[in-house]
Amino acid sequence: MSESLPELQSPRTRRHQESIDAAAKAAARAGFSEETFRDSVLGVRDDVDGYARALHTVEKRKVHLRTEPGPGKSREQKALPIPDGVDPWAVDVLTLAATTRVVAWCPACLGSGATKCPTCRGAAKVRCARCEGAGVDARGAECHGCGGAKKTPCSACKGGQVECGGCRATGEVTAWLEVERSTRPVVSVHPMGAAARTHPRVSDPADFDLDPSRWAATRVEDTGLRAPDDAPRELAPAELKASERAVSTRVQRFQTVRCLVTYGTALATGVVPVSGSPPEVDATADWRPIELRRNVTLVVGAAALGVGLFLASGWASRHAWYAQRAHLPAVVALAAAIALAFTLVVSGVLLHRHARTVTRVWVPAGALMLLTGAIALLTARDRPRPAHARASFAAGDVAGAALEADALRALDLDRAAGEAILDRVHRRALTRAASPEAMAASAREPWYQAGAREEAQRAVAAAIERAVAGADEARVTALADLAREFAPPLRERLLREGALRRAGACAEAGDGRCVRDETTRALEHGAEPAQTDPLLRRGRARCAESLRALVAQADAARAAEEQAARLRPAIARSEGCTALTQEPTAPTVEALRERLRGAESRVLAEVRQEGEGAAAPEAPRRRRHRGR
Numbered sequence: 001m002s003e004s005l006p007e008l009q010s011p012r013t014r015r016h017q018e019s020i021d022a023a024a025k026a027a028a029r030a031g032f033s034e035e036t037f038r039d040s041v042l043g044v045r046d047d048v049d050g051y052a053r054a055l056h057t058v059e060k061r062k063v064h065l066r067t068e069p070g071p072g073k074s075r076e077q078k079a080l081p082i083p084d085g086v087d088p089w090a091v092d093v094l095t096l097a098a099t100t101r102v103v104a105w106c107p108a109c110l111g112s113g114a115t116k117c118p119t120c121r122g123a124a125k126v127r128c129a130r131c132e133g134a135g136v137d138a139r140g141a142e143c144h145g146c147g148g149a150k151k152t153p154c155s156a157c158k159g160g161q162v163e164c165g166g167c168r169a170t171g172e173v174t175a176w177l178e179v180e181r182s183t184r185p186v187v188s189v190h191p192m193g194a195a196a197r198t199h200p201r202v203s204d205p206a207d208f209d210l211d212p213s214r215w216a217a218t219r220v221e222d223t224g225l226r227a228p229d230d231a232p233r234e235l236a237p238a239e240l241k242a243s244e245r246a247v248s249t250r251v252q253r254f255q256t257v258r259c260l261v262t263y264g265t266a267l268a269t270g271v272v273p274v275s276g277s278p279p280e281v282d283a284t285a286d287w288r289p290i291e292l293r294r295n296v297t298l299v300v301g302a303a304a305l306g307v308g309l310f311l312a313s314g315w316a317s318r319h320a321w322y323a324q325r326a327h328l329p330a331v332v333a334l335a336a337a338i339a340l341a342f343t344l345v346v347s348g349v350l351l352h353r354h355a356r357t358v359t360r361v362w363v364p365a366g367a368l369m370l371l372t373g374a375i376a377l378l379t380a381r382d383r384p385r386p387a388h389a390r391a392s393f394a395a396g397d398v399a400g401a402a403l404e405a406d407a408l409r410a411l412d413l414d415r416a417a418g419e420a421i422l423d424r425v426h427r428r429a430l431t432r433a434a435s436p437e438a439m440a441a442s443a444r445e446p447w448y449q450a451g452a453r454e455e456a457q458r459a460v461a462a463a464i465e466r467a468v469a470g471a472d473e474a475r476v477t478a479l480a481d482l483a484r485e486f487a488p489p490l491r492e493r494l495l496r497e498g499a500l501r502r503a504g505a506c507a508e509a510g511d512g513r514c515v516r517d518e519t520t521r522a523l524e525h526g527a528e529p530a531q532t533d534p535l536l537r538r539g540r541a542r543c544a545e546s547l548r549a550l551v552a553q554a555d556a557a558r559a560a561e562e563q564a565a566r567l568r569p570a571i572a573r574s575e576g577c578t579a580l581t582q583e584p585t586a587p588t589v590e591a592l593r594e595r596l597r598g599a600e601s602r603v604l605a606e607v608r609q610e611g612e613g614a615a616a617p618e619a620p621r622r623r624r625h626r627g628r
């Protein structure tokens, strides 16, 4: 970049150095440190800066109507001239009075020569001065001044009228128009930049005639008084009223030397104009190279932080062990620090090569390397280990051991060791389980080592077998369900056992159909006839016995309704016994049903009889009841 600016030089003068200092202070506000800016300066050169000012004489004109008392007794009066319609800039100021002079009726008295008396306002009387309008004196007596009338005649007029002052009672005036003129000075300055601002009293009209040696800048032109149209447009007087015009103009031009400080970043170069004393940075200074570098650095920094946190979260999300047991906060902090160091390196590299000092580039680069090494070391060492898992297990932290062992297996860090530890964890849960069901839950875990699953299943089978002893019939059935999964041969035995137990209970209760069904099921699950035969015999006997008892109860019933109610269970029992023995019972099912029909028809007949013999109000209710 500096090649294209051959006139750039190292600062030679004190003024150059002061200009660089002023630019550096301004750069600090734009986001550069003063020191960095000084290192980024490519050169300083002088440049002529100028400004001009104009002293305008602005004239204001206004048309007025003037009058004086007229001659009186004229034969002809004209209309008064009107000032509003006259452009003061269009008429001849000197002859206007002569050309507009007329004799007109006096506008104050309208030609009468008299006007209303200002003292009494035309009333010809004023308030009595002696009694102040009260009509009585302090003692309540009639006032001597007004005789009680409260007013006295006006002494300033006759009959309320006085002589008109405007026409001296002639009723006529001589009227003409006159232009009133005034001037004021107006100063305009352009451009009102740094150079002009260092000129004290630049807008003071008196400053135009100062001794030239008292001005800081060099006066290169003074036009003297000129016609206003000669002034350049940018020096035209501002804010003139409609009644005002510039009538003359004097222009002065000044030149001053300013410094152009050129600086650069790796991305661009900019120029900072500095002028005046004390040096002042111009508003046109170009800070875009600084802003560009700052914006690129911010974007790169945000991206680096994003990538760092993304990688750290990727490392942590490989397995739950990393989130729970690894040094995750340290890894995240290191990732953020690496992103910061990287951003500092980038911001250093984005400076102009003159400004890339060791502190700005190599120190953050060294920090970046150290931090990268630290995170590599930490993530390499911070990983699941078999020894840790075994130690956790030994210390009773079974969940921690399982987590670490699962990570060893899932991430294939040490699959064999991880599987062995997981099997130990599951075996421990198996041996500590309180019920066969809890053991089954453990046995269903994945088992890895050869024979481990079979061993677990055997343990569950043994537990089921232990639980069967002394279990009731419902528990046996539940255990049989469990055995379906863990010990199929045991399941047969349990189903058989359950069926025999239920058959025994049914035989005792005389439930023939249940005895038949359960003994059949026991035989299906491998029971010997020697086991079922006694149950069948006992069932038959108890069935017949209970049937006899039920029939006897029915016989004992006197009412037909009660008899029918007792015959129904007897019929059901008789059917159960028949199902068990395949032989008719005594009495037979048919005989019992016949008896039930007889009993039911007797019930009907009784109801009908009652209905006919009953009182009239009750009959409809009964009939309605039967109709249902």
Ligand SMILES: [Zn+2]
Pocket (backbone or CB within 6 Å): 128, 129, 130, 131, 132, 133, 135, 143, 144, 145, 146, 147, 148, 149, 150, 151
């Ligand atoms: Zn009075």
Ligand SMILES: [Zn+2]
Pocket (backbone or CB within 6 Å): 117, 118, 119, 120, 121, 122, 124, 125, 154, 155, 156, 157, 158, 160, 161
């Ligand atoms: Zn009067």
Ligand SMILES: [Zn+2]
Pocket (backbone or CB within 6 Å): 106, 107, 108, 109, 110, 111, 112, 113, 114, 164, 165, 166, 167, 168, 169, 170, 171, 172
């Ligand atoms: Zn008059």
